[in-house]
Amino acid sequence: MTDKPEKTHKTIEQAEQEGKYIRKVRSFVKREGRLTKGQERALNEHWQTMGLNHEDGLIDPQVVFGNDKPVVLEIGFGMGKSLVEMAKAAPELNFIGIEVHKPGVGACISYAVEQGVDNLKVYEHDAIEILADCIPSASLSTVQLFFPDPWHKKKHHKRRIVSAEFVETIRQKLKVGGVFHMATDWENYAECMLEDMRNSQGYKNLSETNDFVPRPESRPLTKFENRGHRLGHGVWDLQFSKVD
Numbered sequence: 373m374t375d376k377p378e379k380t381h382k383t384i385e386q387a388e389q390e391g392k393y394i395r396k397v398r399s400f401v402k403r404e405g406r407l408t409k410g411q412e413r414a415l416n417e418h419w420q421t422m423g424l425n426h427e428d429g430l431i432d433p434q435v436v437f438g439n440d441k442p443v444v445l446e447i448g449f450g451m452g453k454s455l456v457e458m459a460k461a462a463p464e465l466n467f468i469g470i471e472v473h474k475p476g477v478g479a480c481i482s483y484a485v486e487q488g489v490d491n492l493k494v495y496e497h498d499a500i501e502i503l504a505d506c507i508p509s510a511s512l513s514t515v516q517l518f519f520p521d522p523w524h525k526k527k528h529h530k531r532r533i534v535s536a537e538f539v540e541t542i543r544q545k546l547k548v549g550g551v552f553h554m555a556t557d558w559e560n561y562a563e564c565m566l567e568d569m570r571n572s573q574g575y576k577n578l579s580e581t582n583d584f585v586p587r588p589e590s591r592p593l594t595k596f597e598n599r600g601h602r603l604g605h606g607v608w609d610l611q612f613s614k615v616d
């Protein structure tokens with residue numbers, strides 16, 4: 373009888389400890405999606421002026437935009453329609469959008485060009501890495517996170533982008549007085565967001581009732597929100613300002 377071969381299979385944790393690889397839990401699953409002709413053209417013709425690249429590292433917003441207007445950062449803008457509408461309505465601000473879904477980035481650029489919007493730049497990359505590598509500390513006047521993927525099942529909650537660590541990262545990137553604005557149509561996620569924000573030092577809740585705020589006029593209805601309304605979901609907005 374031969375000896376049983378030694379079991380060589382390692383757990384993920386063992387491999388991580390040995391520095392073999394770092395396991396990443398991402399807040400998105402990359403969807404394959406074909407680009408429409410219009411999205412492809414927009415990316416080819418306007419990336420040079422509207423696109424920002426992760427590999428270029430830390431940005432200086434004043435250099436990027438050629439002025440020192442306050443900067444609004446939106447994470448996960450989807451197809452970008454509401455972001456373009458906000459940028460068009462607020463020429464006194466600069467906007468940076470981050471989205472991983474390439475057709476969405478193409479659609480956003482295409483719509484921005486059509487609308488003559490020139491105060492918007494976009495990244496096609498994971499927002500977590502952009503925040504870590506490209507956005508300077510205390511540089512943002514607003515961070516927007518509208519209808520992030522809710523990851524409904526409990527076993528998937530670790531994929532949710534909002535966590536204690538994430539809200540602290542956002543706080544570091546905001547100027548004092550800057551606002552972190554989130555919205556979701558998933559009640560359990562809204563409650564978790566509120567808990568993370570309440571537990572975080574250095575934020576003040578802008579809600580008069582110390583929980584949620586009514587949707588501000590400045591936030592147009594997003595594509596996802598419209599879908600939520602059709603499904604009969606409620607919507608919860610949270611706004612917190614950085615106090616120190």
Ligand SMILES: C[S@@+](CC[C@H](N)C(=O)[O-])C[C@H]1O[C@@H](n2cnc3c(N)ncnc32)[C@H](O)[C@@H]1O
Nearest residue numbers: 400448449450471472498499518519594595596
């Ligand atoms: C549910 S959709 C909402 C889109 C849009 N905000 C709206 O309200 O219509 C969430 C979006 O976030 C993007 N996303 C998720 N995690 C991301 C990340 N780490 N970095 C950049 N985009 C992300 C997804 O690709 C998706 O387009």
